[in-house]
Amino acid sequence: MTDPARDRARLVVASMATDAADATDLLRALGLLDDAPTRRRAAAHGTHSGAVRHRQTGTRVCDECAEAERAYQREQRRRNPAAARARDARYREAHREEIKIRHRAAYARRAAAAREAAGGAA
Structure with a gap:
């Protein structure tokens, strides 16, 4: 299997997993995961x-991590409102028609x- 095809297969399999450990198990069982040890530590749940x-x-973002991400983004917007306004303007420009319809x-x-x-009565 070519590298791009292998990468696509990994993404499809990982999207079916319930969490990171499940994704790792599935990928390893299908031979899509290299057994080389990783130096990355597991990120703690409930954090950005x-x-x-x-x-x-x-994998699907769990409720704890989703709440932590929302809090992180709120804090980023509070700390730098000019950047937040610029992001909002870019979003509105890119999605103008969709926003109108909605x-x-x-x-x-x-x-x-x-x-x-x-x-x-009208």
Whole structure:
């Protein structure tokens, strides 16, 4: 198997795993994991680095790591609001049409609920 194909196979198998240990076991059983020891320590769950490790291994981010990642991102935004505004502007520009559609639908739902609450009077 070529390296790119092997890498794709690793990603597919790792995405089916429930956690990093399960992914390692699956990859090793299928012969897709080199048995060379790694020097990286396991990232602790419930931390920003734990969330990063989940994404690197292709596993679902656990609730503890997701909460830690949200707290980390909130702190980063608080410490550097100019960078946060720049990221937000880039996101809005890249997803402008999607945002328009999403907000149009939300407005229509709110307007319909208001009409219904008013007794159907338009």
